[in-house]
Amino acid sequence: MPTLNDLAASRTNLGEADVEWLHALVSDWQLLADLSFADLILWAPVRDDGGWLALAQMRPTTGPTSLQDDVVGTLAGPEDQRLLNVARDERRIWRESDPDWTTGVPVRAEAIPVTRAGRVIAVIERCTNLNSARTPSRLELTYVQGADDLARMVAEGTFPFAGEAAMLVRSPRVGDGLLRLGRSGRVTYASPNAQSAYRRLGLTADLIGAELSVITAGLSASDEPLDESLMVVAAGRAPRAAEVDGNGSVVQLRAIPLIVGGSRTGALILIRDVTELRRRERELMTKDATIREIHHRVKNNLQTVAALLRLQARRLRAPEARDALDEAVRRVGSIAVVHETLSHAPDEVVDFDDIADRVAMMAGEVSAPEVRVIPKITGSFGPLSAAVATPLAMVLTELLQNALQHGFPAPAPVKDPANRDWAVRDWDAKDAAANDGGLLEVIAVREAERLTVTVADNGVGLPEGFDLDSTTSLGLQIVRTLVVSELGGRLRIVPRPGGGTEAVVDLPVRNE
Ligand SMILES: Nc1ncnc2c1ncn2[C@@H]1O[C@H](COP(=O)(O)OP(=O)(O)OP(=O)(O)O)[C@@H](O)[C@H]1O
Numbered sequence: 424m425p426t427l428n429d430l431a432a433s434r435t436n437l438g439e440a441d442v443e444w445l446h447a448l449v450s451d452w453q454l455l456a457d458l459s460f461a462d463l464i465l466w467a468p469v470r471d472d473g474g475w476l477a478l479a480q481m482r483p484t485t486g487p488t489s490l491q492d493d494v495v496g497t498l499a500g501p502e503d504q505r506l507l508n509v510a511r512d513e514r515r516i517w518r519e520s521d522p523d524w525t526t527g528v529p530v531r532a533e534a535i536p537v538t539r540a541g542r543v544i545a546v547i548e549r550c551t552n553l554n555s556a557r558t559p560s561r562l563e564l565t566y567v568q569g570a571d572d573l574a575r576m577v578a579e580g581t582f583p584f585a586g587e588a589a590m591l592v593r594s595p596r597v598g599d600g601l602l603r604l605g606r607s608g609r610v611t612y613a614s615p616n617a618q619s620a621y622r623r624l625g626l627t628a629d630l631i632g633a634e635l636s637v638i639t640a641g642l643s644a645s646d647e648p649l650d651e652s653l654m655v656v657a658a659g660r661a662p663r664a665a666e667v668d669g670n671g672s673v674v675q676l677r678a679i680p681l682i683v684g685g686s687r688t689g690a691l692i693l694i695r696d697v698t699e700l701r702r703r704e705r706e707l708m709t710k711d712a713t714i715r716e717i718h719h720r721v722k723n724n725l726q727t728v729a730a731l732l733r734l735q736a737r738r739l740r741a742p743e744a745r746d747a748l749d750e751a752v753r754r755v756g757s758i759a760v761v762h763e764t765l766s767h768a769p770d771e772v773v774d775f776d777d778i779a780d781r782v783a784m785m786a787g788e789v790s791a792p793e794v795r796v797i798p799k800i801t802g803s804f805g806p807l808s809a810a811v812a813t814p815l816a817m818v819l820t821e822l823l824q825n826a827l828q829h830g831f832p833a834p835a836p837v838k839d840p841a842n843r844d845w846a847v848r849d850w851d852a853k854d855a856a857a858n859d860g861g862l863l864e865v866i867a868v869r870e871a872e873r874l875t876v877t878v879a880d881n882g883v884g885l886p887e888g889f890d891l892d893s894t895t896s897l898g899l900q901i902v903r904t905l906v907v908s909e910l911g912g913r914l915r916i917v918p919r920p921g922g923g924t925e926a927v928v929d930l931p932v933r934n935e
């Protein structure tokens with residue numbers, strides 16, 4: 424299905440500003456279709472006198488359509504061409520006198536020139552299904568009158584409104600509620616839905632005949648001295664939207680000033696009760712805040728646990744036991760980092776590049792001071808869901824730890840901390856060489872649905888007879904469990920070409 428942009432660029436001579444104008448028009452022409460109870464087709468002249476091309480189409484939500492088929496991208500037939508040519512050449516709204524029966528139902532076609540900066544750049548064809556026409560009610564008369572004003576504004580180049588800020592939520596529709604204001608800003612017609620919305624705001628008096636800006640100001644719960652923009656909108660003086668909050672209800676107003684032939688004929692005010700919508704938004708916001716708060720507390724608790732373990736480690740004599748606790752501190756710490764990040768992120772997706780930086784820093788900090796290797800991260804992990812980020816942070820911690828611990832081993836354990844010099848002098852020459860120009864690199868490659876993380880070091884290399892599948896040590900068991908079972912990925916630990924070790928984690932990831 425080609426877009427308006429595609430069609431305009433490939434088949435017409437419309438310039439950029441013209442296309443912008445047509446975009447603004449079709450983003451708002453539901454209003455015209457609904458008020459007209461009619462289908463609309465936007466036709467633009469094809470390059471080199473090639474006839475007319477349908478750029479866009481809109482069906483009414485207030486009545487039956489007269490166009491069963493989609494016409495966008497098709498060329499106008501000879502009948503339509505004549506009609507469109509007249510509207511363009513005579514620069515006025517043109518109505519075919521006889522209804523068209525080709526589809527089996529009587530359809531009346533009208534052509535409305537779309538004018539921008541004094542030129543007709545396109546023509547709207549308005550097709551009304553005459554079968555559904557009944558004796559018009561007050562509502563229908565008001566709609567059709569509003570539609571005629573709008574159509575004239577399109578032809579005069581005053582609709583769509585230049586520079587009207589795009590609506591953040593969808594614009595209210597005609598069926599949501601409609602008021603018609605007269606020249607003086609008094610209500611001349613109120614649809615039943617519009618009446619109900621004002622009742623919910625607390626109005627007990629009649630809307631008809633009342634000055635809308637005065638009534639609306641009276642109903643607004645806001646204590647601030649009258650909300651300027653609300654007053655302008657309720658008076659129908661500016662093409663803008665505003666919200667009234669009163670009596671526990673929230674109602675959105677959108678004003679469409681009607682200025683025809685240079686004089687104000689009044690305004691249409693579209694009205695929509697958005698109470699439920701706003702309430703749900705507020706609820707979601709509170710939920711979001713709660714989730715963030717929980718992550719924050721989990722992080723705090725984990726840090727407390729880590730602190731307790733660290734205290735306990737200090738009291739231990741046996742170095743092995745002490746190391747084990749230090750290890751646990753680190754593992755808890757890397758989970759805390761993920762929760763910390765989640766406590767800032769608005770949703771359950773985190774930017775893992777941040778986490779990787781911090782995990783690498785933590786790993787560097789706890790490594791032996793003689794080992795001056797700083798992990799370097801290249802590539803990008805990108806955003807990951809919390810379910811992937813937590814295990815991956817632990818995996819990364821373990822792999823970095825191994826590289827620092829086993830790839831670049833520190834000098835033999837110092838029996839007497841006061842006598843460090845002795846220990847350093849005794850340092851194995853091979854280890855010293857390994858530390859010189861030590862390289863520890865984390866390489867992340869994110870593809871559409873895969874993430875590959877390589878932790879490479881140029882250290883002493885894997886021990887003789889190393890077999891990943893039969894290791895019983897805790898670190899790699901954790902890594903294997905997390906990568907394979909939890910994340911559904913693959914793990915390889917192999918000698919690095921050029922010396923050292925390379926651990927490769929390969930995961931399936933969804934695009935967040
Ligand atoms: N980057 C590496 N360079 C050299 N040897 C390594 C490397 N990574 C792992 N190894 C070897 O694999 C073994 C198993 O590692 P693993 O992480 O499972 O246990 P660990 O580090 O000894 O103890 P911990 O359970 O505290 O992590 C290590 O003892 C080491 O011999």
Ligand SMILES: [Mg+2]
Binds near residue numbers: 821824825898
């Ligand atoms: Mg380890």
